[in-house]
Amino acid sequence: MDLDIDTVRVARTREDCVLLPGEAFLGGGTYLYSEPVPAGVTGLVDLTGMGWEPWSVDGAGLRVAGTCTLEQLVSGPGALGAHTGGPYRALGLVAPCVSALTLSAKVARMATVGGNLALGLPAGSMVGLFAALDAVAVIWTRGVSTSGGGSRVVAVADLVTGAGAVDLAPGEVLREVRVPSAMLAQRxxxxxxxxxxxxxxxxxxxxxxxxxxxxxxxxxxxxxxxxxxxxxxxxxxxxxxxxxxxxxxxxxxxxxxxxxxxxxxxxxxxxxxxxxxx
The missing domain is CATH 3.30.390.50 (CO dehydrogenase flavoprotein, C-terminal domain)
Structure with a gap:
């Protein structure tokens, strides 16, 4: 594999996420590194440097960062849903949905939830997981500072609009996925x-x-x-x-x-x- 690019920037602040001409976002990179570089892409902006907490649960429900790896998803929320009853029984969907991707352990350690959703592939099972749980995606809009707005919310079920097509404008970042608390205990x-x-x-x-x-x-x-x-x-x-x-x-x-x-x-x-x- 040979990535024909000129630069890689590590994003550490919201301002770092403003793309320069020719740049594209990099999450886990497992798909990007397996395919030819998209036409016109000369640089990458690594989102893993943002240091987002992979996942959390509170009274509002479950939050999963776009940079949460599939391994972290299984070992965290997936573990909460490993029991058939209890307040997190719905998260029993996590492990089979990740397994549906037929990943190696090495890929699961790098591939991200946000990357799988943003690809919009029909077989990308993260959309089936989070759509079933009535989740929404929080999207950072382009070129807006951390103070005051700069984000929008779209249902995960509406995020993927076709094969390889998603409701993400150029320069937007899939910041996190939120599952409402009311969903977590459902069968x-x-x-x-x-x-x-x-x-x-x-x-x-x-x-x-x-x-x-x-x-x-x-x-x-x-x-x-x-x-x-x-x-x-x-x-x-x-x-x-x-x-x-x-x-x-x-x-x-x-x-x-x-x-x-x-x-x-x-x-x-x-x-x-x-x-x-x-």
């Missing part, structure tokens, strides 16, 4: 399908029970996350049928549209059954 579910046991995720369903009925979120088989509040199988089938009619399914070498549609239908039914306790 959750995870289902995943791929063409092989170690293959890229081709269909993923995450969901939560919720007071107004189960909500399921579909990712990987579609270009952007889709959610449905469904009380029965008929509602799921009607939803899947509409997606069939609109040609919503994503397709690449990891799965055809028809197969992904069939697997999504099956996984959604399984998820609904589990959330209903059947």
């Amino acid at each position: 959750t579910v995870f289902r995943r399908a791929s063409l092989s046991s170690t293959g890229r995720t081709a269909a993923m369903v995450t969901g939560r029970a919720g007071g107004q009925g189960p909500t399921i979120t579909v990712t990987a088989s579609v270009s952007a996350p889709l959610s449905l509040r469904a009380r029965d199988h008929a509602a799921v089938d009607r939803w899947i049928d509409r997606l069939d009619s609109t040609g919503a399914w994503f397709e690449d070498v990891h799965g055809s549209r028809d197969w992904r549609a069939a697997m999504t239908r099956q996984l959604a039914h399984e998820a609904l059954d589990e959330l209903a306790g059947t």
Whole structure:
């Protein structure tokens, strides 16, 4: 691997996050270092120098920094959700969603939550995790100092708008993800399908029970996350049928549209059954 760039700056303050011409942000770098440098990028700004606390929990809920690594996510919030009951039971989704990325331990130590979200890849399972938990992303807007504003909030479910497309303007930083406290104790579910046991995720369903009925979120088989509040199988089938009619399914070498549609239908039914306790 050879990164053809001229400079690397380590950001330590908000002002350091203002990009100069030709610069792009660097988080863990695991994807950037595996692909050709994007056209026009001549310098990188390393966000890990900001020293953000990886994650925290308080009365408002869970906060996860954009630079929190996947390893830190599993060992922190994931550990809180390792028990089936209790105030953090929803965080049982963390470990399977990270595992869905089929990462090596070395990559998990470097890859970041913010990087996975910002890539907007259909198989990027952090969007399925946080969309299922009704999380929001806090985004630092471009070129504004730390005093007075300079940020906006967008639902994680709306952050990814298509395959590789995200609601991030040039120069914006995904500062953190926030999960409301009301979500943390809810029952959750995870289902995943791929063409092989170690293959890229081709269909993923995450969901939560919720007071107004189960909500399921579909990712990987579609270009952007889709959610449905469904009380029965008929509602799921009607939803899947509409997606069939609109040609919503994503397709690449990891799965055809028809197969992904069939697997999504099956996984959604399984998820609904589990959330209903059947």
